[in-house]
Amino acid sequence: MPQGMTDIERKILDYMVTYLRSNTYQPSIREIGERFGIKSTKTVSEHLQAxxxxxxxxxxxxxSRGVKILGVDLQPDAVTVPCFEALPGDRSATAVDHLTVDRRLAGTKGSFFVRARGDELAALGLVEGDWVLLEPAEAHEVPDGGVVAAEIGGAPARWGRVSRNGRGIYVxxxxxxxxxxxxxxxxRIRVLGRVAGFVRRFDGTPAGANLTAH
Structure with a gap:
């Protein structure tokens, strides 16, 4: 997941989002500098690069205005969800892409997509290239039959279907x-997410490509 921002970085990003919503285009580096009293365009550029x-x-x-904001909701009925090529091993993993989808599909905060690889999710009818939506969940919240991505005993994350027998949870x-x-x-189990849906295109074009509305 994206790393945390410094105070000035957060202020700059908030300003850029507000400016974009009002003007439909981004502020220039010079305008950002003027807004925050930063005289050096090089310093502004360094903040943007960070x-x-x-x-x-x-x-x-x-x-000058060649910036695209990622992971920020710019439409009231849509949410921008990070996408990963593989199950993220930790929360510092960086998203490779973003999809903007209807909030009713992925409205839970902390949701993310993972691209299906090979036949690992064939049992769910998914094929390589599908974007699989995972919503945050704790192990005790997942119903019998629910499919999760989880780390067990510190081992790498893997896919599994949950069931119970009174002694604990079977994955x-x-x-x-x-x-x-x-x-x-x-x-001993950390659920990265519960499978809640997927996105697939049927014309062979990969879904993704930063579909955030700008």
């Missing part, structure tokens, strides 16, 4: 022949 490095912006350094792998894992101590 925001880009942390996953909040995309930049085109050759253009059954999705590939044929996968043995179920019994988790009696719920402190």
């Amino acid at each position: 925001l880009a490095d942390k996953g909040f912006l995309e930049r085109d350094p050759s253009r 059954q792998g999705l590939r044929r022949g996968d043995a179920p894992t019994l988790v009696e101590d719920l402190s």
Whole structure:
């Protein structure tokens, strides 16, 4: 997930979002500097680059207004959700893309997409390239039959279907022949997210490409 911002970076990003909503285009580097009393355009550019490095912006350094805001809701009925090529191993992982979707599909804060790889989710009818939506959940919140991405005992995150037998939680792998894992101590399992939906295009064009409205 994107790293935290400094105070001045947050102020600059908030100003850019407000400016964009009012004008439909971004402020220039000089306008940002004037707004915050920063005389050096180089310093403003460094702040913008820091925001880009942390996953909040995309930049085109050759253009004065060549900035695209990522992960910010610019439409009241839509939400921008980060996308990862693989299950993120930790919360400092950087999103590779963003999708802007109807808030009713991904309205839970902390939701994210992961691209399906190979046949790992074939049991769900998903194919390579689909964007799988995961919503935040604790292990005890996932109903029987729910599919999660989870880390068990510190092992790398994997996909599994949850069931219970009174002793704890079983996590059954999705590939044929996968043995179920019994988790009696719920402190040993960290659910990254519960599978809530997916996005697929049927014309062969990959979904993604930063669909944030600008």
